[in-house]
């Protein structure tokens with residue numbers, strides 16, 4: 001029986017959700033997936049860090065209070081976040097990187113991924129920064145070190161998109177895509193339609209664990225821009241940079257705009273898209289669009305996301321499911337580990 005030793009880097013909503021899955025389902029995974037997970041280290045800027053090569057009690061981790069330096073309350077724990085020690089020296093086979101997404105330079109998460117990959121440690125991550133901004137370098141680093149770099153949760157949370165398109169749609173001829181790729185902004189637009197004020201709707205999305213550390217990234221389209229870059233580079237071989245993608249958000253949409261759209265049988269949606277042009281180049285954008293209610297994306301509500309791939313052989317192929325959420329995104333980490341088990345399993 002395979003037992004994967006994992007270190008959790010960042011212990012906010014997503015990795016705490018992952019610890020919850022481990023606490024609840026490890027025994028079941030032994031039967032259904034052929035492996036179990038042992039958490040051997042955790043590090044978080046706010047909570048501190050802890051290493052236990054014999055394994056930590058996942059339930060105890062889940063129940064840890066969200067207080068500065070809280071890991072010091074556990075035997076062997078420390079109030080300081082010894083990120084490098086936990087990543088390189090906890091004895092982990094893999095790290096689950098889930099610190100905040102930095103849309104400017106992808107740091108410090110990119111450095112955390114490099115430390116792991118250079119040390120021959122697999123990386124699973126839900127963080128969009130390292131992939132959108134340094135994806136080619138990190139994939140190459142993983143390949144050269146014989147380890148995996150998996151990031152299914154970086155787009156549409158636990159809903160399968162990246163591996164689905166990469167594997168199940170291989171050969172179908174993906175020409176482009178358009179989608180609702182941010183849970184927070186779609187939740188905000190939906191709640192505004194119900195009559196809630198913009199700021200209250202954003203606060204609710206934060207409460208529910210959907211929003212970025214700085215929700216400006218959600219409502220101004222920056223988060224979708226990273227996801228468009230990730231999908232375009234992955235599926236259209238586009239080699240796009242963030243600066244190649246024109247980007248605007250939803251913050252200028254007023255309650256009156258939303259009411260008027262409803263009266264006219266239409267809905268405002270934040271749409272990320274990319275398409276291959278006749279000359280082979282890829283054009284991508286993020287913008288709020290007014291969709292008639294007959295449009296397949298118009299009825300996608302709340303934190304649900306959807307992406308429609310324009311393919312040569314099948315026409316439109318649309319995937320819809322949760323776009324954000326702690327447990328939903330923690331599942332993406334599990335799906336990455338399942339993929340690693342299939343390709344690198346012991």
Ligand SMILES: NC(=O)c1ccc[n+]([C@@H]2O[C@H](COP(=O)([O-])OP(=O)(O)OC[C@H]3O[C@@H](n4cnc5c(N)ncnc54)[C@H](O)[C@@H]3O)[C@@H](O)[C@H]2O)c1
Pocket residue numbers: 009010011012013014015043044045046047081083098099100101108126127128153154157209210211212213323324325326329
């Ligand atoms: N929550 C979601 O629905 C969701 C969905 C998909 C992807 N993501 C991405 O997953 C990642 C984690 O999301 P989350 O909701 O858990 O965020 P979060 O803000 O709840 O947790 C992030 C944690 O990282 C820690 N951290 C920040 N800087 C650090 C550093 N330098 N060293 C160590 N720890 C550090 C913070 O203290 C915090 O506890 C983010 O990159 C986010 O964009 C989140």
Ligand SMILES: N[C@@H](CCO)C(=O)O
Pocket residue numbers: 154155156157181182183184185210211212218223323324325
């Ligand atoms: N803040 C992001 C998390 C998922 O990437 C969202 O709301 O979609």
